[in-house]
Amino acid sequence: MKALITGITGFVGSHLAEYLLAKGQIEVHGSYRLRSRMNHIQHLQSSIHLTECELKDPHSVSQMIQSVQPDLIFHLAAQSFVPTSWNSPTETLVNNIAGQVNLFEAVRKQGLSSKILIACSSEEYGLVHPEETPIKETNPLRPLSPYAVSKVAQDYLGYQYHESYGLHVIRTRTFNHTGPRRGENFVTSNFAKQIAEIELGLRPPVIHVGNLEAKRDFTDVRDVVRAYWLALEKGEPGETYNIASGTAYKISDMLQLLLSLSGHSIKIETDPARLRPSDVEILLGDAGKFSTQTGWRPEIPFETTMKDLLNYWRAELRTPGEAPQA
Numbered sequence: 001m002k003a004l005i006t007g008i009t010g011f012v013g014s015h016l017a018e019y020l021l022a023k024g025q026i027e028v029h030g031s032y033r034l035r036s037r038m039n040h041i042q043h044l045q046s047s048i049h050l051t052e053c054e055l056k057d058p059h060s061v062s063q064m065i066q067s068v069q070p071d072l073i074f075h076l077a078a079q080s081f082v083p084t085s086w087n088s089p090t091e092t093l094v095n096n097i098a099g100q101v102n103l104f105e106a107v108r109k110q111g112l113s114s115k116i117l118i119a120c121s122s123e124e125y126g127l128v129h130p131e132e133t134p135i136k137e138t139n140p141l142r143p144l145s146p147y148a149v150s151k152v153a154q155d156y157l158g159y160q161y162h163e164s165y166g167l168h169v170i171r172t173r174t175f176n177h178t179g180p181r182r183g184e185n186f187v188t189s190n191f192a193k194q195i196a197e198i199e200l201g202l203r204p205p206v207i208h209v210g211n212l213e214a215k216r217d218f219t220d221v222r223d224v225v226r227a228y229w230l231a232l233e234k235g236e237p238g239e240t241y242n243i244a245s246g247t248a249y250k251i252s253d254m255l256q257l258l259l260s261l262s263g264h265s266i267k268i269e270t271d272p273a274r275l276r277p278s279d280v281e282i283l284l285g286d287a288g289k290f291s292t293q294t295g296w297r298p299e300i301p302f303e304t305t306m307k308d309l310l311n312y313w314r315a316e317l318r319t320p321g322e323a324p325q326a
C-alpha cells in the first residue's frame with residue numbers, strides 16, 4: 001500500500017511518517033517544498049520516498065500524483081500559524097485552499113480512488129459560546145482569523161468534492177496538538193524553548209508571553225497521527241470528525257505546568273506583540289463521534305507530552321538537530 005503525506009517535513013508529517021513506517025508494509029511517500037528544512041525527517045530519509053512539489057502549482061501536483069498513485073493521501077501541508085495569517089492573509093488563503101484544490105483535481109482527473117484525509121482545524125469553530133462546549137461537529141463555524149477561514153474553505157471543499165465527484169475524503173477538525181518537534185512559534189513549544197534557554201543561561205530568567213487567558217484542548221501529536229490513520233481506515237467518506245482530548249487548559253495553567261518541570265525561578269512578562277487582533281477564547285472538543293466510529297482515544301497524558309517537549313528543547317539547544325527522535 002502506498003501512502004502520500006503532503007508536508008512530510010513538518011511537525012505532524014514527520015510523526016505520521018514514523019507511525020506509518022512502524023506499522024510496516026506501507027510505502028511512505030512525501031512531498032516537500034524547495035526551501036523546506038529536512039531536520040525532522042533526516043533519520044527517515046533512507047526509508048521514505050520524497051518528491052519536491054509546489055502544491056500551489058497544479059502541474060507539479062498532477063505530476064506527483066501521476067507518479068506516486070497513492071492509495072492513501074494525508075494532506076497536512078498548510079500555512080498553520082494563526083498570527084501569520086493576519087500578516088499574510090492572501091498567502092495563507094491561496095496556499096491552503098489552492099493547494100488542496102490542486103490535489104483534489106489531480107486525483108479526480110486521474111480517476112484514482114485514493115482515500116484522502118484533510119487536516120482541518122478546531123479554529124474553524126472560532127467564536128464559541130460557553131454553553132456550546134464541549135464542541136460538537138454540529139456547532140456553527142464562526143472563524144476569527146484568515147487562517148480559520150482558509151480551514152473552513154478546505155473543510156467545505158472536502159465535503160463538496162465528496163458530494164460532487166464521490167472523492168473518498170475524510171475531514172478531521174483537530175484541536176491543538178503538541179509534542180517533540182512542535183514549531184517554536186506555537187505556544188507550548190515557544191514557552192518550552194524559552195525555559196530551556198533560561199536553564200542553559202542563554203537568556204535572562206524572564207519568559208515572554210501573550211494572552212494567558214485563552215483555553216485550549218491539547219492532544220499529543222503521537223495520538224493525533226494514530227487518529228489520522230484510523231480516520232482513513234474506519235472513517236465514513238464525506239464526514240467530519242473532531243479530534244480532541246476533551247480537556248481544556250488555560251494557557252496560564254499550561255505555563256505553570258512547564259515552569260514546575262523546571263527548577264528555575266522565572267519571571268513572566270506580557271509582550272504586547274504576542275497579542276492577537278481577535279483570539280479564540282475557548283476550544284474544548286467533543287471527540288465522541290470519532291471515538292464511536294473508530295475506537296480512538298488519546299493515550300498520552302498531557303504532563304508526559306509537556307515533559308517530552310521540554311526535553312526535546314533541552315537536547316535540541318545543546319546539540320542542534322540531534323534531539324532524541326521521540
Ligand SMILES: Nc1nc2c(ncn2[C@@H]2O[C@H](COP(=O)(O)OP(=O)(O)O[C@H]3O[C@H](CO)[C@@H](O)[C@H](O)[C@@H]3O)[C@@H](O)[C@H]2O)c(=O)[nH]1
Nearest residue numbers: 080082121122123174175176185186187209210211214274
Ligand atoms: N503562539 C503563541 N500563542 C500564545 C502566546 N501566549 C499566549 N498564547 C495563546 O495561546 C493560544 C494558542 O496559540 P497557538 O499555539 O499559536 O495555537 P492556536 O492559535 O490555538 O492554533 C493552533 O491550533 C489550531 C487547532 O485549534 C491549529 O489548527 C493551528 O494550526 C495551530 O496549531 C492562543 O490563544 C494564543 O493567543 C505566545 O507567546 N505565543
